[in-house]
Amino acid sequence: MSKLEEILAKMAERSLEQHERSLEQQAQIAQQQSQIAGLIDAIKIMPGVQNPVAVTVQPAAVDPMIARADKVQRLSMSMRKTNRIKDFKASNDSDIRMFIKKFEGELETLKP
Incomplete structure (x- = not known):
């Protein structure tokens, strides 16, 4: 036991x-x-819990230089990705004015 x-x-x-x-x-x-x-x-x-405080939100002001730099960056990336813009090759039958005209046209289509 x-x-x-x-x-x-x-x-x-x-x-x-x-x-x-x-x-x-x-x-x-x-x-x-x-x-x-x-x-x-x-x-x-x-x-503020019982009566919420009114808050006004304003978007941050964008510096114009920063906005421009961003646009240039995006345009540069688009130009690198596209195959339509070719380098100018100087030869007897090449026309620089025609190349500039085509280049400006393609640039306009790439702008955001």
Whole structure:
């Protein structure tokens, strides 16, 4: 019977420990709930929560130089990707004016 008593004593200790742990967990849960309730009350007191503040948003002013640089960058990328603009090759039958006219036409089609 001594083994049986030892087993019963161990079981009683374990159940007591589990009960203590569950009480601690319940105390922690109650503390967390009280903290949450306190935070909710603090948020309700904050200005702007009950009556929202009117905010006017204005887009940031774009510097003209930055806008131009961006356009030039996009145009440059488009020119590199297209196959329609060829390099001018000087020869007896090539006409620079015709090349410039074609180049300007293609440039106009690539502009955003």
